[in-house]
Amino acid sequence: MLNRTEKTEREGRARRVAGIEKYNSNVDRRTSQNGPLVFAVFIAVTVFACVLGLGFALGGKLDVWWLFGALAAAWAATMAVHIAMEWEKVVVFRLGKFSRVKGPGLYFTIPFIEQTALKADQRIMVTGFGAEETLTSDLVPINVDAVLFWMVWDAKKACLEVENYYNSVSLAAQTALRDAIGRASVSEVAIRRNQLDQELQEVIEERTSVWGITVLSVEIRDIVIPAELQEVMSAEAQAEREKNARMVLAEVEKDISAMLVDAANVYEENELAVRLRTMHLLYESVKGSGGTVVIPSAYSEGFSDAALDKAIDGLKSGK
Incomplete structure (x- = not known):
């Protein structure tokens, strides 16, 4: 029996995988076929009508042979004229060998002799991929989702060097992501996201460049760490912050104690400084409270005129 946490994690992973597959399946690669299809229908209908019209003009009637001839001519025209x-x-x-790369616009082929092997879409393509339960270098299973932006820059290589360039790019990206995760610890994967993006782009670019494909960018969308490990990492981070706070507080206490020792040495060598400090503290107390302060008789002598004159003379003489 699975506990609630494990069940929730599995359901989340299933939703992410389903989302990636749905995202990839919704990529409409049939968009470029609408225009050529309409053009092919137009060519077929036009040629078919012209041949039937020619047969009617020459023979005065239409028979089965002219009908078959019109169909054959329409079929040949759709195989010869393209956009x-x-x-x-x-x-x-x-005849099974590479001949040329055409497009965009109108182009012609020889029926039955030449064939269209590939129509490469040169727009920027977006492929979602991920790594499920991939172990990091410190043996922690994590889930990572990413997006790859790429495009075909050489249609000839995309046709001759790889069987299905779209699926090959997706598989190469997944493999590169798993390798990159396996070389890093879980903390490095979480913190060094930008570096991981750059590393993945370089690795995937190296693998796909021979297929006539260039990688524009790779972006990490989500990094999922097991819930138990998240609690441990959070506690570790809190302990680290508390440790830093205590170290700062200790440094402050050390500085304060050093200053107090210096002040005590000054007061020990100069009795007049102690009295002046006492008078200053009493003044600040009265000023802050707005009331009166009862001064013990031992300290009241420091406020007499004779004591003040003596303190002034002592300051002037530097004693």
């Missing part, structure tokens, strides 16, 4: 959207690069093969 590529502004963000697309099209890789064309001739």
Whole structure:
């Protein structure tokens, strides 16, 4: 039986994985096919109508042969005339060998001889990926979610060097993330998020550059640490802060005690300084309270005119 904490963590991980898969599945890579599809239908209908019109003009009627000929001509026209959207690069093969890269705009191929092998979308792509229960260098399982921004800059390499460049980029990013987490401790992963982003970008870029793909940036979205470890780390941080506070307080007490020792040495060598300090403290007490202070007879002598004149003479003579 799983306790409530473990059950909650598993449900959270399941939701994160489902969110990443849903995010990746919602990437609409069919957008670039709407325009070419409409254009292909237009070409097919136009050629079909022209061939039927030509057959009717020549023979005065339409038969089955003209109908089959119109269908064949329309099919051949759709295989020969194409358009590529502004963000697309099209890789064309001739008899199974690489021929050229076309697009955007109108381009032509030889029916049955040349084929469109790949339509590469050169817009910035966004891929969500993560690492579930990956062990850090100090053997702590953590969950990390990240986002990868990348684009295809060489359609030929994306077609020839890798089978499915989109899935390959996602798998390369996941592998790089797991390797980076395994080399760092849990505290380093939590604190050095920017450094981890930069490290992942460099590693993924090195792996995907041979596929004609460049990585623009990698961003860590979330780092989930087990609840038990969060409590331990919080207690450790609090203890560290309390330790620093006590050290600062000890340094302050040390400075204060040194100053008090210096003051005591001065008072010990000069009795007049003690009396003046006593008078100053009494004055501050009366001034702050606004009332009266009862001065013992032993201290009252210090306030007489003779004592004040003596104190002034002592200050002037430097005694």
